Amino acid sequence: MSVKIKSKFWIEVDGKPVFGSGKRCLLEAIEKYGSINQAAKEVRISYRKAWSYLNSMEERLGIKLIDRQTGGKNGGGAVLTENARTILKQYKHLESGLQKIVDERFRRIFQKNRL
Amino acid sequence: MSVKIKSKFWIEVDGKPVFGSGKRCLLEAIEKYGSINQAAKEVRISYRKAWSYLNSMEERLGIKLIDRQTGGKNGGGAVLTENARTILKQYKHLESGLQKIVDERFRRIFQKNRL
DNA sequence: TTGCGTTATGTAATATTCACATAACGGGGA
DNA sequence: TCCCCGTTATGTGAATATTACATAACGCAA
Numbered sequence: 499m500s501v502k503i504k505s506k507f508w509i510e511v512d513g514k515p516v517f518g519s520g521k522r523c524l525l526e527a528i529e530k531y532g533s534i535n536q537a538a539k540e541v542r543i544s545y546r547k548a549w550s551y552l553n554s555m556e557e558r559l560g561i562k563l564i565d566r567q568t569g570g571k572n573g574g575g576a577v578l579t580e581n582a583r584t585i586l587k588q589y590k591h592l593e594s595g596l597q598k599i600v601d602e603r604f605r606r607i608f609q610k611n612r613l
Numbered sequence: 614m615s616v617k618i619k620s621k622f623w624i625e626v627d628g629k630p631v632f633g634s635g636k637r638c639l640l641e642a643i644e645k646y647g648s649i650n651q652a653a654k655e656v657r658i659s660y661r662k663a664w665s666y667l668n669s670m671e672e673r674l675g676i677k678l679i680d681r682q683t684g685g686k687n688g689g690g691a692v693l694t695e696n697a698r699t700i701l702k703q704y705k706h707l708e709s710g711l712q713k714i715v716d717e718r719f720r721r722i723f724q725k726n727r728l
Numbered sequence: 729t730t731g732c733g734t735t736a737t738g739t740a741a742t743a744t745t746c747a748c749a750t751a752a753c754g755g756g757g758a
Numbered sequence: 759t760c761c762c763c764g765t766t767a768t769g770t771g772a773a774t775a776t777t778a779c780a781t782a783a784c785g786c787a788a
Binding site for chain 4 (some may be wrong): 731732741744749
């Protein structure tokens with residue numbers, strides 16, 4: 499029987515989620531590929547879902563995160579705006595280590611007295 | 614525009630959630646009232662949902678958490694088993710302070726550079 | 729002009745969650 | 759004895775959320 503602690507962190511604006519590990523991965527993948535479509539494949543979600551993520555993030559933040567181009571060379575593409583890069587960097591900083599803190603606390607409390 | 618960090622912690626057994634703040638509140642309320650029905654009202658969920666929570670927890674842990682009695686004086690009732698009290702105590706210990714750690718880290722990173 | 733790989737979006741299908749109705753229980757009081 | 763009451767217990771339909779699928783539009787290049 500495997501017993502594990504799980505944790506999730508996300509940022510809300512006016513009570514609505516705008517950033518979490520899933521969206522962080524998506525932005526990183528867009529940065530990598532220059533394409534929402536390719537990025538969606540990378541993080542194993544549908545293009546539809548990725549598109550919805552990006553739209554809601556932009557709407558809720560009131561900030562343009564992605565420069566999109568439809569048609570043209572290679573069919574178009576998408577790149578992160580400067581704002582998006584800044585937020586992404588801050589969020590990664592926030593996220594890193596947090597999981598480690600949680601895990602350690604869990605181990606300290608549950609290790610000796612087995613469930 | 615309010616910007617907040619949110620976090621959730623829960624425990625999984627074989628990949629399935631068995632304990633989190635919602636279930637913690639439910640167990641505490643059962644301890645307080647001696648009744649699943651009253652406890653559900655306290656934590657603002659339906660009796661149906663509370664009952665499902667308890668069943669899945671017991672099934673996934675393989676431990677009896679609640680002694681139930683239907684009918685009789687006051688219509689019956691429910692009390693925590695000794696195992697349930699132990700787990701509850703450990704979980705509360707785990708949970709306490711964790712939110713504080715997350716909040717502080719968030720403030721340190723996002724405070725100065727506004728979104 | 730056609731083909732290609734994008735972005736963009738509506739809608740149907742599916743899954744999940746929630747709400748409601750109802751049964752069974754058993755002590756206590758009339 | 760026979761209801762009454764407030765529980766626990768559980769099935770089922772409704773509502774909601776998520777996911778999958780289909781299709782249009784775009785603009786460069788061959």
